Amino acid sequence: MREKADSDLVRRQNRLLLLEALRQHGAMARVDMGRHTGLSPASITSISSQLIGDGILEEAHTPHTAAEGPQRRGRPTTQIDFNPKGANVVAVKVSIDGLELALADARGAILARRTSRSATHDADSAAFGKLVADEITALLTKARVPTRRVARVGIAVQGVADSQAGTVVWSPAFRGRNISVAAAIEERLGIACRVANDANMIAEGLIGSDRKRYGGTAAVVFMGWGVGMGLIINGQVYHGPTGAAAEFGHMNHLPDGPLCRCGRRGCVEAYVADYSLLRWASGHAATQPPSSNAIPPDDMLALEAAAHRGEPAAVSAYAKAGEALGFGLARLIAILTPARIVLAGPGTRAMPLIRPHLERALEQGVVDELRRTVEIEVVPIDTDMIIKGTIDRALRHVDREIFAHGPLKKGRELETVA
Amino acid sequence: MREKADSDLVRRQNRLLLLEALRQHGAMARVDMGRHTGLSPASITSISSQLIGDGILEEAHTPHTAAEGPQRRGRPTTQIDFNPKGANVVAVKVSIDGLELALADARGAILARRTSRSATHDADSAAFGKLVADEITALLTKARVPTRRVARVGIAVQGVADSQAGTVVWSPAFRGRNISVAAAIEERLGIACRVANDANMIAEGLIGSDRKRYGGTAAVVFMGWGVGMGLIINGQVYHGPTGAAAEFGHMNHLPDGPLCRCGRRGCVEAYVADYSLLRWASGHAATQPPSSNAIPPDDMLALEAAAHRGEPAAVSAYAKAGEALGFGLARLIAILTPARIVLAGPGTRAMPLIRPHLERALEQGVVDELRRTVEIEVVPIDTDMIIKGTIDRALRHVDREIFAHGPLKKGRELETVA
DNA sequence: AACATTTTTTTGGACGCCGAAATAAAACAA
DNA sequence: TTGTTTTATTTCGGCGTCCAAAAAAATGTT
Incomplete structure (x- = not known):
């Protein structure tokens, strides 16, 4: 009220x-x-x-x-x-090796795409703002859509995004911290802009795809280069008080555990992420700082193959990952008892290797009564889900903030009509 | 929408x-x-x-x-x-050693109280329903308030309550499980009834007492005979999909840790609750099943005194508790980043002993950026807070479900008017 | 006593919903 | 072909609640 x-x-x-x-x-x-x-x-x-x-x-x-x-x-x-011409939105996905953009109409149909390999790692707020703005302009030019028709830009990043401030607090895609993004776009292009965590955008996409299934209280765990989580509470994606997403990947599993990218020790990510699995398997000390380079997909495939062949080091890496993930989920369940936990991302390819250990950890870590009410499912998500979720979210926002308001008398003169 | x-x-x-x-x-x-x-x-x-x-x-x-x-x-x-005569509500607090009741008017003023030492431990649904109904009737008789003037009964219990089903799933106050309570009251007295977890009621009371402070996203951790948590998310007390409260006390801290009352090993409660502290200090094996008897307050005072004197076993018990609590809160912060964490209950008397270890664990377990946004405060809560919170919640419900609806034309003929 | 100031009530108009009746556009039947 | 049935949509008049403006009430100030 x-x-x-x-x-x-x-x-x-x-x-x-x-x-x-x-x-x-x-x-x-x-x-x-x-x-x-x-x-x-x-x-x-x-x-x-x-x-x-x-x-x-x-x-x-x-x-x-x-x-x-x-x-x-x-x-x-x-x-x-x-009316497809009612408004357009742009989704931008930022990853370590570049930008991915998509332009959609009011129905959510994608009209144009664009990928750029520009290095963002060393960019500061100004440089990154200019880069994104230029890429958006190029995308719009290609699609022959005037800028003023775009009602909203959504930007998805790995790491911690402060959606209220419109900044990237920390992300593997940037060396710097607290990169301001939304303000730069709004200033350069005059379009409302929102920054969000990529796992949250997957959650957003799941809600859009099946409200019945994912509309209540659910957690989406993304496993891959890192470990992220999107939390759906009462049908809404949860953004904490500061606008930051849940940091399941950096929830501690064991005190004094292996070193994580974030600098702490024993985070779930330091057991479950790609780099962690490789580190265990290669026999390197768990205190070795994780590599910050991108990992070639083939390396992960090779590790999975080795585990399937029964090579002890590989098998044990997945066992450790399963246990950490299982206890992590057990702790999540103790706090929130979500109706559903969705495991997603490339890391789920190895689920057959991980699952038994995960289940055992859950048995040890959660009271039976609670465990039974939670459904755990694996969804092999295509990467496009992040883009789609970002578009979905942007459109829902346009519905609420612009379309629902009726004939825009005074105030904003956004030309949304053909 | x-x-x-x-x-x-x-x-x-x-x-x-x-x-x-x-x-x-x-x-x-x-x-x-x-x-x-x-x-x-x-x-x-x-x-x-x-x-x-x-x-x-x-x-x-x-x-x-x-x-x-x-x-x-x-x-x-x-x-x-x-109008104080507009409606009345009754709050019932169930604990191991009896019932505590209070009758309030529409302004929240307490008109009458009643305490009963009846043993509930072996009661089943029918017996407990009768007991509570009789106690309420006695309370109303004493205060000369007719039953039909009572718009709502709120019942607070330790343990897991399913507020949707109106049952006590599990509680130290009962030997049995899934005790149905709300239905029995509604049937016997014809008054709407709601069962809830006691830590949630403390949270409810805090919201009522200072909406500014506790109205956003906060966690209330109750430390005492057990460890409970009430979660406030966006100004609302969170009840999970099943209506069960958060089970912070039974969140795992370490795999294969000490045995907990719930039967698992390594729960936070198995480090932090009264019985756990005593167990450490008495040098008993951590695998010793915890006593199910009530613990005399003097025992805890003695343990605190011993720790203050520097007796190693006692000091180490509090150190272990602090570490477990700290990592538990660290994990909570990773998931939800509440703006505020409130530590409450008799267990907080020992905070000076616990605090340094708690802080150290937080440093190890949480990324600095997040840690700084969370304020941790200790509130020495008087037990009455549970009763007050229960009354608050009942009144807010009456406001919403009865008062806001306007002149009750047809349908329920609840006489709310003098 | 007349004026100033603040709170509360009264009055008339607007908006958006709804039920009922009217209209529209088809398939079906004779 | 023409009328009948059926379903979808629109039109019309009434109702409830809000608001702005004006009026009334109740007190202090000069």
């Missing part, structure tokens, strides 16, 4: 209700909107016609060929969907 | 807004309500006069003696407050 209720709130809330139904179920007739929102047909007519007038939705004039099933009696429905 | 918005929602929301302002700041004039809620004077007049008509609020006809400050110019204000 935050906001006072008046007719303005009613309009926003119901417009948003309708937009959300459309996002979730795709194009639908007015009747279906009524079913999904609980609003009366009269209200649906009124709201939808306004949204169409605002250029946000449009009636599908499909020659009804794609009509599902046999034609039923009665007046045929007219499908309504987002 | 869950609910469709219509005039009904508007009324509920604004009535609730006003009631919450009143709960938080106490009696106030209509002007102040306008300031707190953002509603226009016209609306405030309308809403407040309806609430008064419903018997929920009342004008204070104090002879303005208590008027603060020198009389100012202009029409004097009329204070408005909850």
Whole structure:
């Protein structure tokens, strides 16, 4: 109970209700909107016609060929969907070896992509801001979309992002700390911009893909070059008080454990991440500082093969990873008891090697009653999930902050209409 | 966005807004309500006069003696407050050695108390339901308050409560498991009833006492006969998907650690709880099953004194507790980064002994950047906080579920009016 | 006694919802 | 072909709640 209720709130809330139904179920007739929102047909007519007038939705004039099933009696429905020209969003994924960009329309369809191998590692706020802004401009030029049509930019990074301040607090992609990103983009391009952790964006994408399944309380653990986590609490991706994401990867497993990239010892990541597995297997001391170079995928494949062949060092590396991951999840369950834990990322390829040890750790670490209520599933996520999640999140934000507000009288003059 | 918005929602929301302002700041004039809620004077007049008509609020006809400050110019204000006769609530605290009850009016003032030493340990659902119902009846008889005036009963227990099902999943107060409580009360007395974990009720009480301070994201750790936690996320006490509270006490600290009451090994509780400290200090094997008897407070005082005198076994017990607690909090911070961690309960008496080890563990277990954003404070909580929190929570629920709904036309005929 | 100042109530208008009735657009039936 | 049935959508009038502006109330000040 935050906001006072008046007719303005009613309009926003119901417009948003309708937009959300459309996002979730795709194009639908007015009747279906009524079913999904609980609003009366009269209200649906009124709201939808306004949204169409605002250029946000449009009636599908499909020659009804794609009509599902046999034609039923009665007046045929007219499908309504987002107007693709209503607004655009841009998603940017920052990784160690470059940038990946995508431009999407209001329906979430990707219109153009762009990849850049520019080195970001040594960039400071100014340089990185310019780089991203230039890349976005190039992407828009290619797609012939004017800048003012872009309602929002979402940026996903590995590491700790402060989404409130719009900065990258710490990331393996940068040598520096507290790189300010959002402000630079907003200043250079005049587009609202949001920075977020990449695991959170995967969580966002999962919510978008199946609200039933992932909409309650769930944790998404990303295993690969590092270990990240996105937390969904009551259907919302959790950003802590400071806007930073959960740092499951840097949760301690054992005091005085192996050295982690973050400088502490015994973090979960120092057992489970790619570099950690290789370090165990190569017989190097656990106190050896982890390499900061990117790891060629082939190295991991070779390690997995070795473990499958039964080579002791490799087998034991995965055993240690499984135990650390299992106790980590056990601790997570003790605190939050999420309904579902999703393991994702390239690291899950080795799940058959890890799983038995993970399960054993869970048995040791969690009371049976709790363990049974948590479902653990493995989703081999294609990397594009980060981009898609970023787009999803940006669009949901546009729905809420721009589309739901109705005819933008005064104030921002964002040209969202064709 | 869950609910469709219509005039009904508007009324509920604004009535609730006003009631919450009143709960938080106490009696106030209509002007102040306008300031707190953002509603226009016209609306405030309308809403407040309806609430008064419903018997929920009342004008204070104090002879303005208590008027603060020198009389100012202009029409004097009329204070408005909850009508104490609007509704009553009952709070019940269940502990190992008996029941503690309190009856409060709509302002939260406690009208009557009752303590009972009845043994609950061997009770099953039926017997316990009867016991609680009888105790409540006796309390009401003493206070001459008819049963139908009680809008809600809140029950706080140690251990795991499923607040959705209204059952006690597991508690040191009971030998049995899954004791159904809420249903029994509702059936016998016809009063809505809610079961909750006692640490959660402390959290609820803290929110009520200082929303600014505890209203964001915070964790309340209770240290004493056991270790419990209440989690506040975005201003709301978190109840997991199953309605169970956080089980910080049974979060694993070290694999193969000391045996815990829950049957696992290495739980935080097995280092920090009263029985664990005594076990370390007495030199018993860590695999010795913990005693299930209540521990006399004097034993703990003696142990503290021994540690202050520097007896090695006692000192080391507190060192181990501090380390376990510190790493436990470090893991909590990695996952949620709460803005504030509150340590509470009798166990905090020994904080001077524990603190240095706790701090050292935090340094080892948490990235500096995160550690700095978390404030850790010690609050020596009087036991009554659980009762007060339970009352608070019950009243807030009455505000939301009954008072905000307006003149109860059809349906429930709960006589809330004098 | 007249004015100033602050709080509270009254009045009239706006907005957005809803139910009921009307209209639209098809399939089906004679 | 023409009417009937069926389903989708729009139109219309009423209702509830908000707000701004004006009025009333209650007191202090001059």
